[in-house]
Amino acid sequence: MAENESQEKIKEDTQKLLTKWKNKRGALIMALHDIQGLFGYVPWEAMEVTAKEMGVPMARIYAVLTFYNYFKLKAPGKVIISVCDGTACHIKGAQGLLDAFYNCLGLKDGQTTEDGLFHLQVVRCLGCCGLAPVIVVNGKTYGKNTPADVQKIIAEWREKMAETQGV
Numbered sequence: 001m002a003e004n005e006s007q008e009k010i011k012e013d014t015q016k017l018l019t020k021w022k023n024k025r026g027a028l029i030m031a032l033h034d035i036q037g038l039f040g041y042v043p044w045e046a047m048e049v050t051a052k053e054m055g056v057p058m059a060r061i062y063a064v065l066t067f068y069n070y071f072k073l074k075a076p077g078k079v080i081i082s083v084c085d086g087t088a089c090h091i092k093g094a095q096g097l098l099d100a101f102y103n104c105l106g107l108k109d110g111q112t113t114e115d116g117l118f119h120l121q122v123v124r125c126l127g128c129c130g131l132a133p134v135i136v137v138n139g140k141t142y143g144k145n146t147p148a149d150v151q152k153i154i155a156e157w158r159e160k161m162a163e164t165q166g167v
Contacts (some may be wrong), residue, residue: 018050031054
């Protein structure tokens with residue numbers, strides 16, 4: 001799909017999504033959550049449509065998106081790695097896992113590899129304290145991890161993505 005076509009598709013999809021929010025007062029954050037749910041991030045084109053449809057200045061939309069660290073302004077990688085740094089995971093070695101991801105992928109919290117394959121994010125609690133320290137990759141939970149497990153997890157997902165998406 002050409003870039004202009006994808007931009008138009010983003011605008012169309014955003015406009016459809018906003019029909020449920022555009023006449024509701026105070027619904028900007030909910031609308032932005034839905035947009036991110038649809039695209040995995042909030043594209044600039046979606047912000048433009050949101051501003052027009054909801055009558056909200058772009059500056060306000062941008063302020064909301066940059067204030068809350070939940071929102072992403074860039075597309076995350078295809079493989080989203082969430083490392084829990086809640087209390088139990090922190091105590092049981094989450095920082096060592098983060099260091100291992102940095103060493104293996106060159107990523108810090110919130111970064112995506114240049115090839116767009118891996119995205120690393122730190123989360124505050126995944127609710128799996130008994131499995132601490134926990135890593136979740138595209139919805140698959142890995143518990144009781146050590147830094148040595150990081151290379152295995154990366155290799156597993158590289159192979160999985162190569163098989164399913166030719167990456």
